[in-house]
Amino acid sequence: MRIHELAKELGVQSKDLLGALEEMGYAGRTASSSxxxxxxxxxxxxxxxxxxxxxxxxxxxxxxxxxxxxxxAHVKEExxxxxxxxxxxxxxxxxxxxxxxxxxxxxxxxxISSTPAEVVKTLIGMGQMVTATHSLPDDVIELLGEELGYQxxxxxxxxxxxxxxxxxxxxxxxxxxxxxxxxGHVDHGKTLLLDAIRRSDVVSQEFGGITQHIGAYxxxxxxxxxTFIDTPGHEAFTAMRARGAGVTxxxxxxxxxxxxxxxxxxxxxxxxxxxxxxxxxxxxxxxKPEADPQRVRTQLVEHGLVPTAYGGEFEFIDVSAKTRQGxxxxxxxxxxxxxIGELKANPEGRARGVTLEAHLDKGRGPVATxxxxxxxxxxxxxxxxxxxxxxxxxxxxxxxxxxxxAGPAKPVQVLGWSGVPNAGDEVKVVADDREARHVAQEREAxxxxxxxxxxxxxxxxxxxxxxxxxxxxxxxxxxxxxxQGSLEALIDALEKLPQEExxxxxxxxxxxxITENDVSLAMxxxxxxIGFNVRPTAAASELAEKExxxxxxxxxxxxxxxxxxxxxxxxxxxxxxxNELGAAEVRALFRVPRMGTVAGCYIVRGTITRGSRARLxxxxxxxxxxxxxxxRRFKDDVREVAEGFECGIGLEGFNDFKEGDLIETxxxxxxxxxx
Numbered sequence: 269m270r271i272h273e274l275a276k277e278l279g280v281q282s283k284d285l286l287g288a289l290e291e292m293g294y295a296g297r298t299a300s301s302s303x304x305x306x307x308x309x310x311x312x313x314x315x316x317x318x319x320x321x322x323x324x325x326x327x328x329x330x331x332x333x334x335x336x337x338x339x340x341a342h343v344k345e346e347x348x349x350x351x352x353x354x355x356x357x358x359x360x361x362x363x364x365x366x367x368x369x370x371x372x373x374x375x376x377x378x379x380i381s382s383t384p385a386e387v388v389k390t391l392i393g394m395g396q397m398v399t400a401t402h403s404l405p406d407d408v409i410e411l412l413g414e415e416l417g418y419q420x421x422x423x424x425x426x427x428x429x430x431x432x433x434x435x436x437x438x439x440x441x442x443x444x445x446x447x448x449x450x451x452g453h454v455d456h457g458k459t460l461l462l463d464a465i466r467r468s469d470v471v472s473q474e475f476g477g478i479t480q481h482i483g484a485y486x487x488x489x490x491x492x493x494x495t496f497i498d499t500p501g502h503e504a505f506t507a508m509r510a511r512g513a514g515v516t517x518x519x520x521x522x523x524x525x526x527x528x529x530x531x532x533x534x535x536x537x538x539x540x541x542x543x544x545x546x547x548x549x550x551x552x553x554x555x556k557p558e559a560d561p562q563r564v565r566t567q568l569v570e571h572g573l574v575p576t577a578y579g580g581e582f583e584f585i586d587v588s589a590k591t592r593q594g595x596x597x598x599x600x601x602x603x604x605x606x607x608i609g610e611l612k613a614n615p616e617g618r619a620r621g622v623t624l625e626a627h628l629d630k631g632r633g634p635v636a637t638x639x640x641x642x643x644x645x646x647x648x649x650x651x652x653x654x655x656x657x658x659x660x661x662x663x664x665x666x667x668x669x670x671x672x673x674a675g676p677a678k679p680v681q682v683l684g685w686s687g688v689p690n691a692g693d694e695v696k697v698v699a700d701d702r703e704a705r706h707v708a709q710e711r712e713a714x715x716x717x718x719x720x721x722x723x724x725x726x727x728x729x730x731x732x733x734x735x736x737x738x739x740x741x742x743x744x745x746x747x748x749x750x751x752q753g754s755l756e757a758l759i760d761a762l763e764k765l766p767q768e769e770x771x772x773x774x775x776x777x778x779x780x781x782i783t784e785n786d787v788s789l790a791m792x793x794x795x796x797x798i799g800f801n802v803r804p805t806a807a808a809s810e811l812a813e814k815e816x817x818x819x820x821x822x823x824x825x826x827x828x829x830x831x832x833x834x835x836x837x838x839x840x841x842x843x844x845x846x847n848e849l850g851a852a853e854v855r856a857l858f859r860v861p862r863m864g865t866v867a868g869c870y871i872v873r874g875t876i877t878r879g880s881r882a883r884l885x886x887x888x889x890x891x892x893x894x895x896x897x898x899x900r901r902f903k904d905d906v907r908e909v910a911e912g913f914e915c916g917i918g919l920e921g922f923n924d925f926k927e928g929d930l931i932e933t934x935x936x937x938x939x940x941x942x943x
Contacts, residue, residue: 278315
């Protein structure tokens with residue numbers, strides 16, 4: 269066990285435990301060093317205090333591992349006869365220190381009112397030789413926090429900037445429309461259902477019959493407004509569905525009555541449960557002859573969704589997107605669920621929201637679909653989303669109509685960004701353009717530091733481990749897509765492919781057309797370029813053709829994933845299959861001048877061919893492996909000898925034949941493997 273882990277278990281400081289160990293004869297240890305189990309037992313029995321006369325037998329100093337092992341419950345093994353010490357809980361009330369990924373000792377020192385020199389000194393005591401401006405990995409930051417008496421929380425750039433929680437003034441809260449996320453398996457009719465509610469044609473715009481992007485729309489019903497978010501159903505869009513569940517108030521789980529519960533249905537259900545929001549089940553396609561709504565209810569009961577008709581708490585509505593049956597009941601149920609939830613938000617003040625989708629438009633530049641969560645977003649506001657800033661030049665609703673302002677739960681398209689925001693990033697309004705630019709630049713610098721930590725070369729121990737495991741093949745990929753959501757989905761699908769022997773490495777990702785820079789990077793890195801719903805520029809196409817860079821373009825994600833899987837299969841080491849050709853038994857030995865010993869053999873099976881690979885087997889053990897150097901029938905050299913005939917066989921580099929040996933000839937065939 270490492271000293272810092274034992275110190276945390278016993279509720280003492282690592283430096284105090286190091287002092288106790290020094291008195292016991294363990295000098296020169298660090299917080300990341302290990303101590304023998306018998307010493308651990310003694311320290312547990314003494315509550316972390318030194319026991320005189322306990323000299324170490326053998327102590328091995330270990331360096332801090334590259335990755336921190338997961339914390340596990342330590343089973344206390346007390347020495348026989350020793351009194352069982354009381355469990356000492358972790359020190360209560362440790363302050364929480366929020367730190368972004370890739371923070372430096374200088375950044376941490378500023379947060380705890382210390383000096384960079386003190387933080388660096390602590391790190392050196394932990395065995396980490398770093399400077400004040402050195403970006404630290406997550407595991408080292410956590411260990412450092414424990415040494416300094418803080419509970420470290422690695423957070424995103426936005427969370428680190430928040431500081432104290434904002435005080436909500438109840439008097440300023442006003443009712444707002446519910447945000448409803450539609451989830452379910454692919455081809456269960458989610459988009460058709462929304463299409464029927466909105467009386468518009470969304471499905472015809474989708475490629476391959478599946479929704480490729482998140483769409484956000486508002487629907488009016490009996491004087492009330494409902495905001496719908498449509499999420500794709502294909503399994504590759506897991507991340508997009510997870511993001512949809514994160515901003516929603518109510519989830520509508522769509523299940524086809526003729527198909528039943530499918531894998532993505534369960535996955536969507538898990539996302540909804542993780543979000544902790546009410547779930548309404550829409551049993552779709554009840555107009556089909558083979559529809560069985562009762563079977564859907566029974567299947568979902570097995571997953572914990574008990575209908576109110578069965579005494580449960582979940583509403584099930586039978587609907588048909590084609591005949592519009594049950595749509596009014598569905599909307600009424602959604603509004604009733606929202607009324608029970610008493611959804612409110614403050615429409616005053618600076619707007620806060622989330623980026624649902626973003627893409628690069630040829631004529632309008634970067635365009636982001638935002639969902640305002642509180643406050644009011646207005647044309648002319650300075651905004652920040654992740655590492656991108658901008659000024660709201662124009663706002664459009666889902667129908668393309670211009671808006672001057674957007675309140676809580678309103679989805680809008682915003683123009684005027686400095687770049688393409690990342691889907692899922694928080695959006696906030698700041699005082700002016702200067703502050704927006706400053707915040708974005710600071711975040712970009714921190715994000716770059718975090719990337720440098722992640723991209724740092726492995727340690728010597730990791731290199732040795734890789735050498736022992738054998739060389740790992742990699743397929744380098746440059747990915748470009750039309751929108752951020754599709755880019756995330758495609759990369760997420762690539763990461764789900766088996767990565768043990770052959771792995772994918774995305775060396776560059778981006779939104780927009782494939783450019784010369786993308787092709788040049790692929791050429792230098794021996795990568796392939798994947799374009800999803802984008803095309804290469806004329807110059808990029810010319811360069812790719814000239815340099816033989818593989819550029820693959822797709823419109824449907826299934827095809828992209830299948831092609832990459834095929835490419836990865838080509839990098840797998842082929843399997844070797846050994847096929848036996850023939851076997852000969854040695855029955856006599858002949859000494860031939862200038863040739864050495866020749867074995868007089870009888871062919872017991874197959875055919876022996878001159879020049880083929882062979883192995884000599886004695887008492888069931890392979891003694892030597894070589895090739896057939898000579899093959900003779902009587903005094904004539906022959907090319908091959910068939911089963912049932914006698915011949916003389918000479919092996920390349922081998923003369924120590926014995927009667928009864930078996931000579932087998934074989935060929936090795938390489939068989940391509942697939943993932």
